[in-house]
Amino acid sequence: MALEPPRRLVRASRETAPSGDEWLAGLPEAAERAVAGRELTVDRVQVPGGRSSLVLLVRRADGGPAVLKLAPARARPESERAALAHWGGLGAVQLLDGGPEDVAEGALLLERLHPDVSVRSLPEAKALLEAAGTLRRLWVDPPAGEGAHRFETVAERTGRQAEAMAASALKDPDSAPLVDAALAVREELLAEAPDHRLLHGTFRQSKVLGGERLPWLAVGPDPVVGESAFDLARLVRDRVEDLIAVPSGASVTRRRIKRLAESLEVDQERLRGWTLFRAVESGVRARRVGREQDADLLLEFATWL
Secondary structure: OOOOOOHHHHHHHHHHOOOOOHHHHOHHHHHHHHHHHOOOEEEEEOOOOOOOOEEEEEEOOOOOEEEEEEOOHHHOHHHHHHHHHHHOOOOEOOEOOOOHHHHHHHEEEEEOOEEEEEHHHOOHHHHHHHHHHHHHHHOEOOOOOOOOOOOOEHHHHHHHHHHHHHHHHHHOHHHHHHHHHHHHHHHHHHHOOOOOEEEOOOOOHHHEEEOOOOOEEEOOOOOEEEOHHHHHHHHHOOOHHHHHHOOOHHHHHHHHHHHHHHHOOOOHHHHHHHHHHHHHHHHHHHHHOOOHHHHHHHHHHHHOO
16 A cells, blocks of 8 residues: 555644645655665555654554554664663553664654544643653663663754754744743753653643553653653743633633642752743744744743743
8 A cells, every 4th residue: 555644744744844844755765765674564654653763553563553653863763762762661552663773764663553543633631741750760760771762852852942942032033031031041941950850841732642552652752861841841831822812811720730849759940941942043043934823823922931
């Protein structure tokens, strides 16, 4: 069968590689090779799927359901594999591949969850509760010892982001005050990080899917090592379009920060600070690639913090 990438993946690729994406061009052939090499049968391509990977619902040689995920090197599939292996299915989707060599062409074979059922489908209060509970299980000590995978740190990741934010602010003076505030709070937060854990890195409600082994399991990590508040910050702004649409959005956001910080034993001010940084970074990045509506929502949200 023809394994063509979904439109969402194609659009996202145009943002990250506007001059052309060799990975995307070769994706159908790479997917065919990964399927054949593992003796898989493809049920269907998951649509709309992700913005950085092709997800195939497949069956193994014994008929058991699984997911085959293919991602470019820029999405760090080797880090995803290492994190999933370290979590061992506790709070996250189970890795079915045997070892690092299975990441050839960015391919990962994973436990099949319910791809169309995420905690985002729950009422907001229940969704936040279930998502937070899932996230807590992922916060463990990173792997140690000789041969352990080295994950990017929060300082390293946000350092790259800070450079891009500063450059964008020079071209967009309207965003400069928010960028300055975000960069300043980053420096303060990094001066004294309270913990050092393996984090999901891109956690939100849509990243928590229904499963058979456990009711809810996280998928799609871009793992990073650092403090828990950084991970939780992305969850604070979930359903940002709903928050912006109501007059009480700012007060709802402040209550959400307080509730999440208390329930997961995270410092409230550090959570607010990382929420500000991550919202501004996402907003500036959205504007840089032409997603003006997303940029406006995120930067307005950031003004509440």
